[in-house]
Amino acid sequence: MDRKPQSFQPLAVVMTVLAALVRLAPHPPNFSPIGGVALFGGARLKGWQAYVVPLLALAITDPIRSRMEGGYPAYSLGTIVVYASFLISVFLGRTFLRNTNSPARIAGVVFAGSLQFFLITNFFVWFGGHMYPQTLGGLAACYLAGLMFFGRTLLGDLFFSGILFGAYALLSRRHESERAVAA
Numbered sequence: 001m002d003r004k005p006q007s008f009q010p011l012a013v014v015m016t017v018l019a020a021l022v023r024l025a026p027h028p029p030n031f032s033p034i035g036g037v038a039l040f041g042g043a044r045l046k047g048w049q050a051y052v053v054p055l056l057a058l059a060i061t062d063p064i065r066s067r068m069e070g071g072y073p074a075y076s077l078g079t080i081v082v083y084a085s086f087l088i089s090v091f092l093g094r095t096f097l098r099n100t101n102s103p104a105r106i107a108g109v110v111f112a113g114s115l116q117f118f119l120i121t122n123f124f125v126w127f128g129g130h131m132y133p134q135t136l137g138g139l140a141a142c143y144l145a146g147l148m149f150f151g152r153t154l155l156g157d158l159f160f161s162g163i164l165f166g167a168y169a170l171l172s173r174r175h176e177s178e179r180a181v182a183a
Contacts, residue, residue, distance in 0.1 A: 008172050012044035013053060019164055020057030024064055030152035034058060036160030038086040039106075039113050042093020044168060051090050058083060081124045088120070089113040101169050103162075110161045114154040122146040 019033045019040070034057070041054045066074035096109045122142050125131065132138035 008168075009046055009049075011171055012040075012168065013049065015164055015168060016041045016045065016053050017057065019160060020054070020061060022160075023057070023061045024068070027156075028152055030149045031156035031159075032153075033156070033160040034086060035089055035113055035117060035153065035157035036110070036162075036164050038089035039093040039097060039110060039157070039161055040164040040168070042090035042095075043097035043100075043165075044093075050094055051087060054086055054090055055083060058086065077128065078121075078124065081121055085117045085120045088116055092116075097165075101165070103165075106161060106165050107158065110157045111154065114150065114157045117153060118146060118150040119143075 016037055019037045022033045034054070037057060038054045042050050045053055062079070063074035066072060092109050092113050096112075097106060100106070123139070125146070126139045126142035127134075132142045
């Protein structure tokens with residue numbers, strides 16, 4: 001079913017922020033709500049908020065996670081690449097999910113978002129790092145080593161996107177029926 005979703009901006013903002021805070025809970029590597037937050041924010045937040053709210057969620061939770069987990073800096077050159085990749089996911093949400101509640105369409109865009117994150121971030125691990133030789137074989141080795149993380153990223157993005165889009169659809173319908181009864 002590809003019904004146009006109702007727009008309840010305050011609900012979308014609250015859900016986006018709460019989901020981003022879930023990032024602070026213990027979770028397996030790369031099984032995080034941020035990919036889902038970026039897609040959902042792009043699809044359901046208006047204008048500049050679609051881009052700023054997910055970025056702020058990252059910028060605020062990164063130092064907290066850094067202190068919790070220890071051993072890595074909150075921000076680095078790689079942060080720019082990660083944030084840019086999440087902005088692409090926001091763009092994907094705005095472009096392909098703004099006017100839909102279709103689970104199949106959402107799942108397809110989630111896959112595209114996870115895939116672009118995997119391709120972009122691993123390319124920059126290869127290009128800017130010293131772990132892999134700067135050859136085609138080194139790039140292939142980098143992508144191959146990242147496949148286990150891609151699986152977790154995809155599962156996390158599907159899980160959190162499913163929760164966000166599903167809960168939003170249910171709460172929006174409930175709110176709309178309560179408004180209709182009150183009128």
